[in-house]
Every structure is written in C-alpha cells, then in structure tokens.
Amino acid sequence: MKLVLLGAPGSGKGTQASKISGRYGLPHISTGDIFRENISAKTEIGLRIKRIIDGGDLAPDDITIEIVKERLSAKDCEGGYVLDGFPRNLAQAEALEGFDPPDAVIFIDIPLRKLERRLTGRRSCKVCKGSFHVDFIDDEKVCPDCGGELFIRKDDSTDAVRERFAVYEEQTRPLEDFYRKKGRLKAVNGDNGAEEVFAEIVRAIEGEK
Ligand code: AP5
Numbered sequence: 001m002k003l004v005l006l007g008a009p010g011s012g013k014g015t016q017a018s019k020i021s022g023r024y025g026l027p028h029i030s031t032g033d034i035f036r037e038n039i040s041a042k043t044e045i046g047l048r049i050k051r052i053i054d055g056g057d058l059a060p061d062d063i064t065i066e067i068v069k070e071r072l073s074a075k076d077c078e079g080g081y082v083l084d085g086f087p088r089n090l091a092q093a094e095a096l097e098g099f100d101p102p103d104a105v106i107f108i109d110i111p112l113r114k115l116e117r118r119l120t121g122r123r124s125c126k127v128c129k130g131s132f133h134v135d136f137i138d139d140e141k142v143c144p145d146c147g148g149e150l151f152i153r154k155d156d157s158t159d160a161v162r163e164r165f166a167v168y169e170e171q172t173r174p175l176e177d178f179y180r181k182k183g184r185l186k187a188v189n190g191d192n193g194a195e196e197v198f199a200e201i202v203r204a205i206e207g208e209k
Contacts (some may be wrong), residue, residue, distance in 0.1 A: 001026065001080040001205070002100065004087070006175055007108030009164040010115035010122075011190045012197060014131065016108065017084035019198045020205075027076045030084040033129065034067055035059060036153075054154040056163030058088060058171065065095045072100045089171040093178050105179040106201055110190030112165050119161045123150040 001024060005013040014030060021028035035053055038046035045067075049059045058064075068086050071077070083102070087093040096102070121134045123141075127148025137144050155164060179185040186204040190197055 001104075002102045003080070003082045003205070004096075004102040004105040004179075005082065005084045005108065006105050006172070006179070006185075007190060008110065008112055008115055008168050008172075009161065010119040011108040011110050012194060013084045013108060015194050016106070016198055016201055017082045019194075020082045020201065023202070024080075024082075024205075026080050026082045027074075028082050028084060029068070029071055029077075029086070031059075031064060031068065031086040031088075032084070034071070054160065056155050056160035056167065058167055061089070061091050061095075064088075065092060068092075068096070069099050087175060090174055090178060093175055102184065104205065105175075105185050106204060107176060107179075107185055107187045108190035108197065109187045112168075114191060115165075116158075116161055119156050120158055122153065122156050124153055125150055 003020065003026070005017050005020075007013050014032075017028045017030065020026065035046070035049055039050050039053065040046070045063060049063070052059055064086065068083070072081060077100075080103075081100075083096075087096050118133065122131050123134060123137065124131045125143035125146065125148045128143060128146040130143060130145050132144060132150070134140055137150075141150050142148075143150055154160065176185060188197060188200040188204055192200075
C-alpha cells in the first residue's frame, strides 16, 4: 500500500504517519525529518537548505524530488510506503506520479486557525523524535517517553509558522484538487484527538467509509 499524508503544518501528519507505519508495517518517510537530519549532520544539502527551512519556506524541488525518488527505490519500500510531507506542490506531485504514484492520499482536514498554538507549543525530542505539547507535559525540557532532551524547532517560531501557513495555502492546497480529480483523496477530520483521527484513517484505508 502506497500512502501520502496531506495536511497543513501541524495538522498531525507525523503523528498519524507513525501510527500507520506501526499498524501496517510501512516505512514512514518524512521529508522534514530527512532535511532536519541533513541540517544537524551539516551535510552539503543541509548547509544549502538550513536558512530556507528555518524561515518556513520550501526546499528546492530538484533536491527534494531526488531524495524521495532514491528513498522509495530502497528495498524496504517494495511493499509500499507512507509519505509525510511530500508532495508539497504540483511539481512534486507530478514527479511522484512519474516514478511511484500513491494508491491513496489521506488529507487531514483542519482549519489553520486551530494550528498555530499546536506548533508554537510543540517540543520535539532529540532522541526518539517524538513531539509533545507544553500543555500536556510536566517538564518542557525532558521527553516523557524516553527521557531525551526536548527542543523547540526553529521553524516553530511564530513568524516561521505564519510563513509556513502562507506557503501551504499557495503551494500545497492545490494538491487537494489534484488528487480529488484522480479519485484518490480521502479526507478525514483532523480536529479531533489523535486516536480518533487515526481510527478515521484506518476506516478510510480499509474502505469502510
Ligand atoms: P515538515 O517536518 O513536514 O513540517 P510540516 O508539514 O510543517 O509539519 P509538522 O511536522 O510541523 O506537523 P505535522 O503535520 O507532522 O504534525 P505533528 O504530527 O508533528 O517540514 C518542515 C520543513 O521542511 C518545511 O517547512 C519545508 O521547509 C521542508 N520540507 C519538508 N518537506 C518538503 C517538501 N516536500 N518540499 C520542500 N520542502 C519541504 O503534530 C503537530 C503537533 O500537534 C505536535 O505537538 C503533536 O503532538 C500535536 N498533535 C498531533 N495530532 C494532534 C491532535 N489530533 N490533537 C491535538 N494535538 C495533536
């Protein structure tokens, strides 16, 4: 099964992709995670994209498409994949159609105005990569799951979040129509708790809705 998770910044793509990956045994491929790993390892790609990503803009299509194409050709993707954060514009969606098109696109639908606080209050774990909201953890600096150090993503500042929303509206929003016209878009209500959203995704994937 080949799945794409589509949704605004903070809509819960990473959260749901990891649940889907656990349930169906699909590799979870997050372009955001791949870029952040490149940035922290100071690779050539990481150095090239750091400022772009920290400011909330999109990395260049040529680099992004190449990374995904190569990743999807790995052995662990033979049985499918769950893509989180790719494609993000029409050029990327067209490219994916050319090399490994998805069977279904799960669109996590939630109004942007509900998301700003989710992102500015997010703390991410350096070790297990989990993410948590300050409202629900005792210590803002210690991961409640693994004890690792929590940090604030640079692009979770208020200015960068607003830029990410603007980029989403302009470049990613058109993908809803792109996949709807292909009959592959499955929208779920993202304005629910993570477990409820996941249950709706499972129903959508297994064709019960
Ligand atoms: P990326 O890492 O993909 O960031 P994003 O799309 O902005 O998404 P987030 O990771 O912020 O949020 P999410 O939707 O995964 O939500 P999450 O589950 O974490 O990309 C980062 C950057 O990399 C981009 O801005 C761009 O620069 C670059 N990039 C990446 N892909 C690219 C591409 N294809 N092309 C070009 N550039 C690219 O949840 C958010 C928070 O909400 C968490 O704290 C979580 O605990 C909480 N939460 C989750 N679900 C719920 C729920 N149901 N109720 C309440 N809280 C919830």
